[in-house]
Amino acid sequence: MTFLNSAFALGNIVFEHSGTNRVINETWFTHVGVDELDPDKTFESEMKAALGTEDSPGVLDVYSSGLGWSTTSASPNSKVGYITLFPFQFALGGLELEKLRVQGDGVTMTWVSFPDGLFEKAFLGSNLVHEIGHWAGLFHTFTTQQEPGSCEGPGDYVRDTPVQAYAAHLKLSAFDTTCVAQDTCPNNPGSDAINNYMDYAPEACRTExxxxxxxxxxxxxxLYRDIET
Incomplete structure (x- = not known):
């Protein structure tokens, strides 16, 4: 919680830990978030219906599961973390969208992504910050509305993040700590935001x-989660 709140402190956004629910369910652990094992998200919906907080869109549920990782490696289709819905998707109203919120809201992380874990040199906690950024409505800094690699369009809809054509991780490994920014859109102001939590960069680089x-x-x-900061 200390790391999480320090990342959001300058925005006056504060999280409070309300409790931890530890559940042993091998099927949820191995299937949730793995597309070929849970293609229609049946197990994810089952898990979130059983464990999630359904009463408020302003309550953040964080789920920890396998997401394709083992104690030694990751499968080709593994994930570090993800959200299923942005807040403005389910907030449009209607019973079907409310059902999607209940079944799909929250952040799901692989168990290895938390600090002091199995791959502690690669995972420092920034991936959870990144996914909560999505939960709060942020897109990637390298978002493009055109073809991949385009420097045109509104990007992530934030004016003070430089236009970025590609994610930084395409040039750097997860263990890289040099944090040298690329400039994938040289005709636009600023270099790629390698230090930004919403890039795909090594965790050691993402600090702001x-x-x-x-x-x-x-x-x-x-507007969408009824949270005033």
Missing amino acids: FTPGQFKRMRDILS
């Missing part, structure tokens, strides 16, 4: 949100 990102999160948390 911009003021514009904090504003977008506060606005979306207020």
Whole structure:
């Protein structure tokens, strides 16, 4: 919680831990988040219906599962973490969207992604910050509405993040600590935001949100999750 709150502190966004529910369910652990094992998200919906907090879109549920990782390696289709829905998707109203919120809201992380875990040199806690950024309405800094690699369009809809054509991890390994920024859109102001939590960069590099990102999160948390910061 200390690491999490320090990442959001400059935006006056604070999280409080309300409890931990430890459940042993081998099927959920091995199937949830693995597309070929849970293609229609049956097991994910089952897990979240059983464990999730359904009463409020302002309560953040964080689930820890396998997501394709073992104690020694990751499968080709493994994930570090993900959200199923952005807040503005289910907040449009209607019973079907409310059902999607109940069954799909929250953040799901692989168990190896937390600090002091199996791959502690690669996973420092920034991936959870990244996924919570999505939960609060942020897109990737390398988002493009055109073809992949395009430097055109509104990007992530935040003015103070430089336009970025590709994720930083395409050039760097997860264990890289040099954190040298690329410039994938040289005709636009600024270099790629390698230090931004919403890039795909080594965790050691990701240390900040911009003021514009904090504003977008506060606005979306207020509008769609009824959270005032």
